[in-house]
Amino acid sequence: MTLFGWGTYLKLVMQHYDYIIAGGGAAGLHLALALERSSLRGAHILIIDKDTKQSNDRTWCFWHTEYDKPVPDHLLRKSWEVFSVIGDSGELDIALSPYSYSMIRGLDFYTYAAEQIQKLPNCKRLVGTIDLIEDGGEKATVVVDGTPYHGSYVFDSLIIPGSFSIDPTRYHFLKQHFYGVFVRTTKPVFEPHKAGFFDFRVPQKGVMRFVYTLPSSETEALVEYTLFSADLLTADEYRNELGNYVQGVLGLEAGDYEVLESEEGVIPMSDYPFPRRGGERILYTGTKGGRVKGSTGFAFHRIARDSEAIVRSLEEHGHPFDVPTPPPxxxxxxxxxxxxxxxxxxxxxxxxxxxxxxxxxxxxxxxxxxxxxxxxxxxxxxxxxxxxxxxxxxxxxxxxxx
Missing domain, CATH: 1.10.260 (434 Repressor (Amino-terminal Domain))
Structure with a gap:
């Protein structure tokens, strides 16, 4: 390494940051965006993530009013004004006004956040693996690939396997797990103004199962097979169940459609009281901070609101801990x-x-x-x-x- 390289390295390592954001997913990026819009935009900020966030790894959806959107309009891939619920009593179409239901692609959000974060004059992004987050009296320390970084406050959204466990004798823990495909059909099938929120026309088999459909046109849609249960399925089971729905309910044979993309995921559903504080200098955010709604799995808009509340606390009190809690x-x-x-x-x-x-x-x-x-x-x-x-x-x- 050249002398200039060592100097840059030492400056980065020795610098004390006002805020370290541990995790560059929805929680970390929403917080950075809220800081960029605030009076604290000149603070020294370090954002750490193991990934560069350059792939479309997920899709987020949320309902909102015209005056309460978590992202700008141009990021909304599609919005719907009607919910469809199909069950034993038939189909129910519900006009959502004054709400809309919108979808955003993960990659679009990551790209937008990166562009906005570049406007922060003293913000750095670091790609690496976080080994340790340690609280201290005057500062907190984050160790990344063996190198320590110090901050006045650390915002931790990392869910590390084995880092915490939910006592099943005291709290409920289910999983919202799903497998979905973006399809393009050869004939009109979907109603593009209508979000298929719940379609229960699939065998329940003792657990709650439904299909969730988000059409972007009469011939393109995300069709997702979803379960609320304790146990996951095998990859073949997800694909077979979704295939049965596409063929049996939508009436599509193999030659009638093509799969453009696929996605899968697991969202925790729990009444566990996730702690907000990890110490005097650490605040938990995102899923780790209990921002996922326990009974539905929705989180994106809740995380955006939480980020605004954190920044207000920093502006008004000098610390991030004065955030609202919902009634018990x-x-x-x-x-x-x-x-x-x-x-x-x-x-x-x-x-x-x-x-x-x-x-x-x-x-x-x-x-x-x-x-x-x-x-x-x-x-x-x-x-x-x-x-x-x-x-x-x-x-x-x-x-x-x-």
Missing amino acids: RYRTFDAMLLQILYRHGELGAPIFEQLFRRNPIDRLLRFLNEETSLREDIAIMASVPWWPFIRAWLRMHMTGHP
């Missing part, structure tokens, strides 16, 4: 539903179908956003089969077990 009753609602899905997964389809049939969509989406009043919550709980929820509540409070 929402975790109770999540826990009851997760217990039902775990013990009686076949009840998931009728519960979700009745939620959408018996509630105004504005109230239901605000409930899922954890923004409703207690009176509205009672009305929502009264709209679903009451006995499974009473049984779940009694089990939770009489036995202390999920």
Whole structure:
């Protein structure tokens, strides 16, 4: 290494950062974007991730109003104004106004975030593997490939296998897991104004299973086979179940469509109270900070809002810890539903179908956003089969077990 190279290296290593963002996924990038829009944009920031984020590794979706969007309009790949729910009672089409449901491609978000982050005058991005994050009295330390970096505050969104465990005797833990394909058909099949939110016309087999369809035109759509359950399927099982739906429900034979892309994933669903603080100088964000909605798996918009709250706390208090927490009753609602899905997964389809049939969509989406009043919550709980929820509540409070 040249003398200039060593000098640059030592300057990077020895520099103290105001904020270190450990993890460059949705949580880390949303936080960096919020900082770029704030009075703190001149802070010294280090963003660390093991990946360069140059592939389309996922798709995010979220509902929003015209005045509450987590990203600019040009990033919205497609928006829908209608939800479709199909179950034993037939098909229900729900106009979402004043909401829309939008999709964003992972690569588009990564690219946009990278462009905006370049506007931060004192921000560096580092590609590497994080070995250790350690709290300290005056600073926190992040060790990357053996090299320590120091920051006044560290924002940690990394889920490291084995780094924490959820006690199954105290908390529920399910997985929302899915396999989907972007298809192009040779004939019109889809209704492009309508998001197929739940299609329960698939064998339930004791757990909640549905197909989720997001059309971009009459001949192109993301079609995703999704389960809420404790156990994953094999790769062949996902493909076979989705293939059965495409053929049996959509009426498409092998020559009627081509697969453009595929995606798969696992999203945690839990009532575990994920801690926000990792010490005096560490704040957990994203999934690690409990920003995934326990009963639905939605996270993208929640993470964006959380990032704005973190930056407000930094601006107003000089620390990131003054962030709002939802009323505890929402975790109770999540826990009851997760217990039902775990013990009686076949009840998931009728519960979700009745939620959408018996509630105004504005109230239901605000409930899922954890923004409703207690009176509205009672009305929502009264709209679903009451006995499974009473049984779940009694089990939770009489036995202390999920």
